[in-house]
Amino acid sequence: MSELNYLKDLEKCTLCEHKCGVNRLQGQSGVCRMTIPIIASAALHPAPPKSYTIFMAGCNFKCLNCQNWTISQYPDNGYEQRGYEDPKKLAKECIKMLESPSAGLMGADRIFFSGGEPTIHLPYIEKVVEEARRMQPDTKVNFDTNGYMTEESLERILDFTTSITYDIKAYSDEVHLALTGASSKPVLRNAEYIGRYVKDRLWEYRILVIPKINEDEIKPLTTFIANINPSLPVCFLAFRPNFVLEEHLGASINLMDKCVKIARDSGLENVYWSGQIGLKGKIIDIDSDMVRSYSSHSAQLAGTYALHTGCSTHPRGCSACDLNQSCRIKKYIPRRVT
Secondary structure, three states: OHHHHHHHHHHHOOOEOOOOOOOHHHOOOOOOOOOOOOEEEEEEEOOOOOEEEEEEOOOOOOOOOOOOHHHHOOOOOOOOOOEOOOHHHHHHHHHHHHOOHHHHHHOOOEEEEEOOOHHHHHHHHHHHHHHHHHHOOOOEEEEEEOOOEOHHHHHHHHHHOOEEEEEOOOOOHHHHHHHHOOOOHHHHHHHHHHHHHOHHHEEEEEEEEOOOOOHHHHHHHHHHHHHHOOOOEEEEEEOOOOHHHOOEOOOOHHHHHHHHHHHHHOOOOEEEEEOOOOOOOEOOOOOHHHHHHOOOHHHHHHHHHHHHHOOOOOOOOOOOOOOOOOOOHHHOOOOOOO
C-alpha cells in the first residue's frame, strides 16, 4: 500500500466527529463503512456553483431522506461505483474538463467535491487539489458538506477551498439524530465558525424542508444563522420523496414561501427557495415506541420511519449503535424515485 502513503490519516480515522479510529487501509470500517476513497461519478454539473463535480461514495450520515442514496449508502446497497482513481489522473481529468468548450458554455469554473460526504475522504481530496493546482495554480474548489467534520478537519478544508456549500438538516439534537443518526452540535459549531470567520467562502447554507419532520426547525435555524450574520445566504430546498421517506409528503409552495418569510422575520437578508414542489405523499402514524423514545412530534415521526426500515436503536445514534456495521437503513432500496 506504499502508493497510498498520502492516506495515512485513514490508518486511525478520526476525520469526522464519529471519530471511529479504525484502520481503513487495512479494511476496517467505521460508521461510514468506507475503506479507501471511492469515486461514484464525475461530470460537468450545472447546480450552483457550476463545476466539474466529483461525487465521492459513502457518507457518515444515514439520512432518511437522502436523494443520493445510491452513492451515500455504498457499499451496503450493492450499487457499483466508478472506483478508486489515482489522484494525479483525476486531477488531470478535472483540469481537462474545466478547460473544455462544454465547461465554457456552461460557465463551470471549479472542481466541486460532493457525495455522499467528502470529509470522510479528506486526504484524498487534498491530494487531488494539490495535483490540480500543480497544473493550474488558480484552480477553484468547492466543498459540499453536511458539516460533521472535526475542528481539525475543518481547518484543513478551509486551507484549500474557494467556496463551501453547507447543508444543515435540523437545529435540535433530537430531530437531527432521528433524521440522520448523528448529532447536530458539531454541524452547528462548524456552521457558526464558517459564517463568522470565513463568510466570504460560504456559497450558501442549504436547509432541506421536510413537511412535519423539520418544519419546526426552521425558526431556530434561521435565528441561529441571523445571529451569526444577517447577510449570510440561505437556500431552502423543497423536499421531494426519496429513500426511506419515499412515500412521505413532498413540500408545497405554501410551505416554502412560509420558510422564506420565517427567515426574513428572523432578520436574514439573503434567502430564497429552490426545488420541485407539490409531490404527492402521506404522513404515517407515529409508532407508540417512538413516543417513549423521543420527546418531539418531529423526532417521533422520523424515528417511526427509521424503525419501520429496521433501525432498532432509539434514540438513533450511529456512533454508539452495535449494529452500525450491518445497518438495515444502509441496505434499504426504495421502490419510488423522484
